[in-house]
Amino acid sequence: MEMFENLKNVIEQVGKEEGIDKAILIEALEDAMLTVARKHFGFHRDIEAKWSDETGEIQLYEFKTVVDDLFDDEIEISTEEAHKLDPDAQPGDSIGFKMDSMELGRIAAQTAKQVIIQKVREAKKDIVFKEYNNRKNEVVTGLVRKVERGDIIVDLGRTEAIIPRREQIPGEIYKAGDRIQGVILEVHDISRGPQVVMSRADEIYLIKLFEMEVPEIYENIVTIRAAAREPGVRAKIAVSSKDADVDPVGACVGMKGSRVQSVVSNLRGEKIDIVPWEEDPVRFVCNAIAPAEVSRIRLNEAARTMELIVGDDQLSLAIGKKGQNVRLASKLSGWRLDITSESDILRRTESGKIPLRMIPGVGDANAEVLAGQGFEIAETIMNATDEQLSSVTGFSFDQMKNIRNRVLLYTEERARTLSSLKNRFRHEVDSMEFIDTLTDRQLELLKIPGVGLKLVRHLKISDIETVDDLLKCSSDDLASKLALSDDEAALILQTAKQFIEKREAQSVEEKLENLKALEQGILDMSLDEQPEDELEPETKSLESGS
Template sequence: MLRQRSKWLVAVGGDMGVDLNRVIEQVSKEKGIDRTIVINAVEEMMHSAARRTFGPERNIESRYNNEVGEVELFEIKTVVERIANPASEVELNEAHRKYDPDAQPGDEILIKLDTATMGRIAAQAAKQNLIQHIRDAERKQIYNEFKDRKSEIVSGIVQRFERKNMIVNLGRTEAILPEKEQIPHERYRQGDRIRALIVEVELSDKGLSIVLSRTSNSFLMKLFEQEVPEIYEGIVEIRQCAREPGGRAKVAVYSKDTDVDPVGACVGMKGTRVQAVVQELRGEKIDIVPWTDDQAELVCRALAPAKVSKVIIDEDEHAMEVIVPDDQLSLAIGKRGQNVRLAHRLSGWKLDVRSDSDAEEEARAARASLNAIPGIGDINAELLYQWGFRSAEQLADANENNFEVEGISPERARQVVHAAREWVGRKRAEQVKRPEAANNLAGTSPAPDLIPAPEPGAPAVTIEAAAGGNAKDAEAE
């Protein structure tokens, strides 16, 4: 290619033995750049060289002559009757004699320049300018090609590694797969083929940058789109996806056609479709659940394979308390909390998973705390518990003006809150007094023995307990 560029410059310099058209065609084909862009680069190259040779004050124009296969240089001058600026003007008589017999004052004429007068330094500068223009044009064309391919899976060859980042050859250009976008524990070697998702395409002064990812949720979704025709055709939708790359993923799917089972479509005959995705992700386990607009039901499905006993929803906190059987607790939480984390990401709700026994114990403690408030009663305590109150302290902190509990009148609600505050206040006061009383006791003399020590020489006293638990009479020996 360097040899061809050299021939190109010779041709521009006046050697008509080389067909510049052929060189342009070859460069255009090899670089994948439009022929017009290459010609513009050649014209710009010659224009830059001409300004270096003839001076920047002269108005010079470069034009590519397709018929003869060379770049022609012209100086633009204005026809005047008397010259004031020789660099930009030509006298009328000279214009009639040399260039155009019909020229009139004010006309612009093109005066062809001899490119052979351009020196070696100007030619070398022109060459560098041309190379830069070709590179810029190539980068821009590749950018235009890849910018519309964002969120698309591409295949490439592992070229090399730079600080744990993987450089992937995509054919016409290179892309980078950063360490954070690589699936943990995956191992690739130079020359291996790899598939990844294009997540970023940028063109800056530093050049073209294409960033890939194998850890994004979109990569998993695109893999399913390639493997499942129903997703590609829009019959089945992936509504939500959550991943811990290399470990486990959960995918919520929905079918627009009631006759199409979304889960079955994604799994495929004997699991062939989902297994193809699992193999691409190097064994990442995938749970596919049917989507539902019922958020509590969605959480129950997302926690599968664990079974759920009950779900308590807190709309204000956007949280759910999930109760599961005791033998399902570890299954619901998952290894190192993985299952509940993925369910949280899939649903978007904060999740607090508890076992039945823990929930029952907490419920007993909560009801006891509420029932201990004077005047509350069992019925009101149960209503308060069902409404989400778990302690007397929580009830005492409630705003009685915005206090609404179904089954309790507003007036009664205010009384309940005031009673809770009084009760909590008394408890706290008692807790303050107890340490003070203990400190006072620590500073007093010890209490006298209830049974005095016997006089010297007096008979010993023995106390025995009867079988029935009653003490016998003391007998003197």
């Protein structure tokens, strides 16, 4: 058959040009010939196809069972005929002989050709998949073929890759024919061939760029221990050195910043902070929050949280533009970070000067009795030992502990609410001045979900300064005072009522426990560039109208 002539040369040529192993091609040819032979001669016949390296062709062999009484000559052979092929043949033996492949004809040859083409295609796909799967986390360069629905299709030579929109650096624009670089993130084996996913936004790409630029990293003298990115804007990496004589930060920066600048140019101007790694998490977080300087840290190892206390002049630097710095430091260190200024800490301390009679749940009569025994302000209760509390006349130890818990709850909630507001509106002079005028009762209004600073301002103008004042209003009255629709006013009142009922149903201990959620809220609000956007949709119409 013409199709199977010079197969040896064909195998060598295809193997060389396509990079396919000779054994894979031979196996494909054997499978193809066997498929055609069975289709032509019948599937009930025992046929095998074997490659002959000597003749350079696929040879067909048929096997028949030796029998004394011949019944089916397509699967059996008589003992007499078998002895002509093998004198030692015995009944029950299987004896094989070469078949004439020329009988297969032209149609069978075309079928074989299609099977071979399919096998070769599958082999090529498998080779490409294995090649790129072994190159995960490797930096590659290709040409942009096209941009499709925001995804960039890249020609890597042997295959195509895709850079999804989420893996691109925001603001970058590419067109067909542009060269583009990225790291191989994933390789998927799909029906139409391997799909290579590249990334320019992943931390791995940043790390690989430094490996390419810094010989000390490639030689494993300097190690990048952690990395965090906000692609196209800012990144942080933490580095350490195995050699005491090699400064890891200096090695990454390079002479006059040459090495880090080379990385920055690949990332289209992304600012990169390089900080030294420390095993001690407190020291490391202090490095990670740079360029801000930390005064002191309050650590909660169980919750993996840290409260970083910074000077007032360092607060905006520690938080960073739109909360960038603290987010990156948190991601780099693996700890949840809360930034608090020295003035907020001082304000918390000042909360201890509040008279006991002003704290909800203590009562004027109890406050007067306690004042007569030296407990006149919150600070005295908070600093008292259990022994001092147990010796108070007229109160049991459990009653005094309950009063202390109420004092702690009130002062902590007050301090943290003020802290969140100061962080949240630190760039708005008018809002900061308004916050300073708020009474403790007005601060309570801000704890109601959906009630923001602008709404409190409107309520104050309408002589609604406490939660009780708000609940005394009817929905019609509130709608009239605040220029709201009846539905909006009713929703505010319903939310406030539900909030108060929920708080009253909780014990003091449960409220103290819930301060953890308030603490998370402080961090979230301190990172919010546009705080008023957090208001619930139902109250936004009022907020935007101020």
